[in-house]
Amino acid sequence: xxxxxxxxxxxxxxxxxxxxxxxxxxxxxxxxxxxxxxxxxxxxxxxxxxxxxxxxxxxxxxxxxxxxxxxxxxxxxxxxxxxxxxxxxxxxxxxxxxxxxxxxxxxxxxxxxxxxxxxxxxxxxxxxxxxxxxxxxxxxxxxxxxxxxxxxxxxxxxxxxxx
Numbered sequence: 001x002x003x004x005x006x007x008x009x010x011x012x013x014x015x016x017x018x019x020x021x022x023x024x025x026x027x028x029x030x031x032x033x034x035x036x037x038x039x040x041x042x043x044x045x046x047x048x049x050x051x052x053x054x055x056x057x058x059x060x061x062x063x064x065x066x067x068x069x070x071x072x073x074x075x076x077x078x079x080x081x082x083x084x085x086x087x088x089x090x091x092x093x094x095x096x097x098x099x100x101x102x103x104x105x106x107x108x109x110x111x112x113x114x115x116x117x118x119x120x121x122x123x124x125x126x127x128x129x130x131x132x133x134x135x136x137x138x139x140x141x142x143x144x145x146x147x148x149x150x151x152x153x154x155x156x157x158x159x160x161x162x163x
Contacts, residue, residue: 001050003036003152005071006064012071014039016053020061023053037070040135046152068108069154070133076103078129078158086127115159123162131156 002017014036015022027034039049080099081087087094109115117124135151 005067021058023055023058026054121161127158129156
């Protein structure tokens with residue numbers, strides 16, 4: 001199932017992408033839209049969030065502006081030099097514990113939106129990454145249970161200033 005967050009007529013929504021149409025998520029008890037983040041925080045899994053899509057109010061992709069999947073993430077933790085060719089490229093020491101760094105929600109841009117290169121940089125770089133969207137909090141859990149805490153995955157472009 002593919003989820004998107006989007007802007008339509010000045011309002012932000014989340015929905016289920018089906019072909020070239022998006023069906024907004026709707027709280028069936030209240031009759032109002034619900035964001036993907038709200039659905040995750042309510043404990044819904046990727047398999048049952050789709051049950052809340054309002055197919056009757058679906059709209060064409062051409063009518064909406066795509067936003068980052070989670071519009072206001074609480075935390076964005078990134079793993080640096082997490083594959084060998086990038087570690088070698090950057091000249092970093094080999095380690096069993098790759099560095100972690102944080103991003104802020106303000107640094108996220110939607111699919112197709114322009115990336116802004118700072119005027120001070122001549123080494124603006126991009127890296128195709130995979131984002132793991134957590135479905136619930138996790139701390140000190142066994143490796144065997146880790147995937148039970150994952151809601152889903154998204155493509156992610158980690159644009160970085162290298163200089």
